[in-house]
Amino acid sequence: xxxxxxxxxxxxxxxxxxxxxxxxxxxxxxxxxxxxxxxxxxxxxxxxxxxxxxxxxxxxxxxxxxxxxxxxxxxxxxxxxxxxxxxxxxxxxxxxxxxxxxxxxxxxxxxxxxxxxxxxxxxxxxxxxxxxxxxxxxxxxxxxxxxxxxxxxxxxxxxxxxxxxxxxxxxxxxxxxxxxxxxxxxxxxxxxxxxxxxxxxxxxxxxxxxxxxxxxxxxxxxxxxxxxxxxxxxxxxxxxxxxxxxxxxxxxxxxxxxxxxxxxxxxxxxxxxxxxxxxxxxxxxxxxxxxxxxxxxxxxxxxxxxxxxxxxxxxxxxxxxxxxxxxxxxxxxxxxxxxxxxxxxxxxxxxxxxxxxxxxxxxxxxxxxxxxxxxxxxxxxxxxxxxxxxxxxxxxxxxxxxxxxxxxxxxxxxxxxxxxxxxx
Amino acid sequence: xxxxxxxxxxxxxxxxxxxxxxxxxxxxxxxxxxxxxxxxxxxxxxxxxxxxxxxxxxxxxxxxxxxxxxxxxxxxxxxxxxxxxxxxxxxxxxxxxxxxxxxxxxxxxxxxxxxxxxxxxxxxxxxxxxxxxxxxxxxxxxxxxxxxxxxxxxxxxxxxxxxxxxxxxxxxxxxxxxxxxxxxxxxxxxxxxxxxxxxxxxxxxxxxxxxxxxxxxxxxxxxxxxxxxxxxxxxxxxxxxxxxxxxxxxxxxxxxxxxxxxxxxxxxxxxxxxxxxxxxxxxxxxxxxxxxxxxxxxxxxxxxxxxxxxxxxxxxxxxxxxxxxxxxxxxxxxxxxxxxxxxxxxxxxxxxxxxxxxxxxxxxxxxxxxxxxxxxxxxxxxxx
Ligand code: SF4
Ligand code: SF4
Numbered sequence: 001x002x003x004x005x006x007x008x009x010x011x012x013x014x015x016x017x018x019x020x021x022x023x024x025x026x027x028x029x030x031x032x033x034x035x036x037x038x039x040x041x042x043x044x045x046x047x048x049x050x051x052x053x054x055x056x057x058x059x060x061x062x063x064x065x066x067x068x069x070x071x072x073x074x075x076x077x078x079x080x081x082x083x084x085x086x087x088x089x090x091x092x093x094x095x096x097x098x099x100x101x102x103x104x105x106x107x108x109x110x111x112x113x114x115x116x117x118x119x120x121x122x123x124x125x126x127x128x129x130x131x132x133x134x135x136x137x138x139x140x141x142x143x144x145x146x147x148x149x150x151x152x153x154x155x156x157x158x159x160x161x162x163x164x165x166x167x168x169x170x171x172x173x174x175x176x177x178x179x180x181x182x183x184x185x186x187x188x189x190x191x192x193x194x195x196x197x198x199x200x201x202x203x204x205x206x207x208x209x210x211x212x213x214x215x216x217x218x219x220x221x222x223x224x225x226x227x228x229x230x231x232x233x234x235x236x237x238x239x240x241x242x243x244x245x246x247x248x249x250x251x252x253x254x255x256x257x258x259x260x261x262x263x264x265x266x267x268x269x270x271x272x273x274x275x276x277x278x279x280x281x282x283x284x285x286x287x288x289x290x291x292x293x294x295x296x297x298x299x300x301x302x303x304x305x306x307x308x309x310x311x312x313x314x315x316x317x318x319x320x321x322x323x324x325x326x327x328x329x330x331x332x333x334x335x336x337x338x339x340x341x342x343x344x345x346x347x348x349x350x351x352x353x354x355x356x357x358x359x360x361x362x363x364x365x366x367x368x369x370x371x372x373x374x375x376x377x378x379x380x381x382x383x384x385x386x387x388x389x390x391x392x393x394x395x396x397x398x399x400x401x402x403x404x405x406x407x408x409x410x411x412x413x414x415x416x417x418x419x420x421x422x423x424x
Numbered sequence: 425x426x427x428x429x430x431x432x433x434x435x436x437x438x439x440x441x442x443x444x445x446x447x448x449x450x451x452x453x454x455x456x457x458x459x460x461x462x463x464x465x466x467x468x469x470x471x472x473x474x475x476x477x478x479x480x481x482x483x484x485x486x487x488x489x490x491x492x493x494x495x496x497x498x499x500x501x502x503x504x505x506x507x508x509x510x511x512x513x514x515x516x517x518x519x520x521x522x523x524x525x526x527x528x529x530x531x532x533x534x535x536x537x538x539x540x541x542x543x544x545x546x547x548x549x550x551x552x553x554x555x556x557x558x559x560x561x562x563x564x565x566x567x568x569x570x571x572x573x574x575x576x577x578x579x580x581x582x583x584x585x586x587x588x589x590x591x592x593x594x595x596x597x598x599x600x601x602x603x604x605x606x607x608x609x610x611x612x613x614x615x616x617x618x619x620x621x622x623x624x625x626x627x628x629x630x631x632x633x634x635x636x637x638x639x640x641x642x643x644x645x646x647x648x649x650x651x652x653x654x655x656x657x658x659x660x661x662x663x664x665x666x667x668x669x670x671x672x673x674x675x676x677x678x679x680x681x682x683x684x685x686x687x688x689x690x691x692x693x694x695x696x697x698x699x700x701x702x703x704x705x706x707x708x709x710x711x712x713x714x715x716x717x718x719x720x721x722x723x724x725x726x727x728x729x730x731x732x733x734x735x736x737x738x739x740x741x742x743x744x745x746x747x748x749x750x751x752x753x754x755x756x757x758x759x760x761x762x763x764x765x766x767x768x769x770x771x772x773x774x775x776x777x778x779x780x781x782x783x784x785x786x787x788x789x790x791x792x793x794x795x796x797x798x799x800x801x802x803x804x805x806x807x808x
Contacts, residue, residue, distance in 0.1 A: 087769050089762040091500060124555055128529045131555060131728050132763040139767060147728055149556035152527055161568040168561030335537035360500050363759060368534040371496040
């Protein structure tokens with residue numbers, strides 16, 4: 001059985017390269033900003049309002065992306081340990097620990113890879129840890145913090161009052177940005193930026209939709225990461241919009257030619273939960289070895305659930321930013337809404353199984369996933385596998401055990417399929 | 425005499441299963457149903473005004489074997505989430521109309537969903553309590569959120585929850601909180617007049633007794649405590665920080681004082697005594713509650729506090745209590761408490777204030793290692 005699928009496949013490499021290019025440009029800007037006075041601001045990924053920062057030419061900095069990169073480069077552990085030395089518990093979110101440790105070691109600021117922010121914008125969209133994380137950053141670097149309190153979706157969607165509340169806070173943020181940059185808010189500029197966002201969202205959705213085809217042109221869990229950077233961090237730029245046009249065209253062509261991401265697509269899965277970044281490659285191999293392709297994933301929608309139709313609207317730029325922050329992202333919706341999202345993925349993307357990757361660090365994702373498994377296996381009869389590790393801390397990944405669980409699951413699935421075919 | 429009897433009575437109440445607490449309340453309030461309040465805070469006055477009994481859902485301590493809930497929540501999730509769910513899964517909450525959870529942490533939020541799915545007969549409400557700096561928009565939002573809570577509950581019950589009823593309930597809970605504040609204040613002034621575990625048992629029992637009856641129990645108790653003779657002892661004056669949601673086992677609270685500490689303030693069950701003074705009984709009740717929530721509450725780790733950081737709040741709380749050290753008591757796996765520990769600790773170290781961290785779990789039954797740690801800590805402070 002193959003355990004190593006070549007990285008060199010053109011179709012995978014192409015989108016990866018495109019993504020790397022535009023993300024590297026942005027990171028170079030971050031690095032350059034450590035030596036200049038270009039204003040920058042911290043922001044969280046989930047349901048963010050990057051468009052507003054962009055409108056003032058404030059460089060957005062995402063500590064979650066810093067943490068992710070440390071993990072994927074296998075550099076996170078020393079920083080996690082550094083944070084534990086100052087009192088963080090082994091049970092705290094390791095994204096926070098890696099980023100705080102990295103900052104303490106000079107990763108942020110003059111000698112670091114990104115600038116000390118001029119402002120910390122805490123978009124509290126779902127995850128309560130965000131608040132603590134940014135409170136600590138603000139105090140550690142002595143940077144002012146703006147809190148954006150985004151009401152959780154309680155009754156299915158945002159109420160008029162929720163919207164009003166968020167709009168008022170966005171207007172406050174705009175005022176802070178004006179003070180910081182000395183620039184006047186220009187709504188027409190925001191309209192342009194928001195139009196770029198909408199075009200990127202369109203490309204994102206078209207791409208995701210293409211995975212409904214058999215074989216799926218890309219792995220909507222592992223390969224979505226190439227699209228997540230541009231949609232969440234670079235949204236609102238022309239470059240990101242162009243990127244998504246190109247990506248969607250590329251995947252559409254693959255579909256036309258009948259080319260899939262797997263040599264032979266044997267199982268179609270939906271994956272729930274973030275990946276184990278320190279073991280990204282090996283984790284992926286465990287699925288590829290079975291010809292298992294993720295046709296959808298929840299993690300890829302932490303920033304926005306664009307595939308269900310929401311677009312930023314140049315005619316209502318601020319209102320649509322507020323709506324996206326409240327309603328149209330995974331993190332600010334309930335666990336039961338997430339069940340519905342997964343159910344529609346299983347049905348509409350025609351998946352054979354659900355894979356739950358339970359993350360010790362991230363209780364936003366993981367708390368209650370046992371119930372999710374019960375629901376999908378017992379109530380809906382969807383074969384479900386739940387495995388556990390971490391998205392940042394390499395100490396929680398047990399390779400052999402992971403392989404056993406995954407192999408056993410697909411073996412059973414394969415056996416079931418053979419029996420069904422024999423009986424048919 | 426009154427003191428021992430009341431504490432005994434309250435400990436008995438803490439031993440009851442939620443349904444038994446309702447059964448007991450029915451002796452005075454025939455047919456009343458319960459409404460669960462998950463920590464930290466919810467406007468219990470609205471629930472009470474709806475003709476229901478608000479009951480603190482603080483898990484199940486060590487009363488219940490977890491046999492269903494751990495298949496829903498993983499090993500790295502706090503105990504209170506699991507034992508609270510277990511109560512629903514076992515059918516122990518049948519006398520409850522509903523339950524309310526709020527935006528304190530990611531676990532509580534997901535727990536509300538899991539309860540919703542697994543207990544279809546229970547009406548589940550989720551409150552998003554504001555985390556922003558106080559502005560006109562925050563006031564409008566919070567009033568709307570409390571009003572939404574009233575409307576939804578009223579709709580669910582099929583009966584109105586009127587302003588007069590809310591004002592009456594606010595009056596009752598004001599009285600409960602006033603008496604509780606008196607007890608806390610008295611303990612600061614005359615430490616030793618009430619043991620930490622006694623105070624805790626009484627306050628906590630108040631989350632499972634109707635306020636009408638609780639006031640009757642509390643009034644003579646407060647008087648008796650004020651009259652109690654106090655024996656001076658050499659000890660370290662401490663405040664407890666971090667036990668705002670999952671509650672410490674009574675045994676562990678005893679150990680803190682037995683090991684040579686005097687608890688002068690704590691944040692146990694803090695949500696039930698959140699207000700620094702009375703909530704107004706005038707005008708619109710939900711608006712009064714919302715306004716009080718925004719501007720006259722003590723800090724907690726589950727709420728962003730803008731320009732008044734919690735770190736300063738802790739130092740102020742210590743000073744007000746006349747204590748010289750902090751015992752951090754986060755529940756195991758409690759993300760907000762464990763995350764806040766770092767900044768609290770840094771702040772205390774800036775002023776050379778001593779502190780000790782003791783993690784706990786509600787099911788903890790042996791306290792030996794905590795006792796040793798605490799004794800060493802107290803000795804090092806006393807003989808420094
Ligand atoms: S808890 Fe999860 S969503 Fe929140 S910061 Fe950590 S990894 Fe991100
Ligand atoms: S104990 Fe902590 S983590 Fe658990 S529900 Fe309470 S606040 Fe959340």
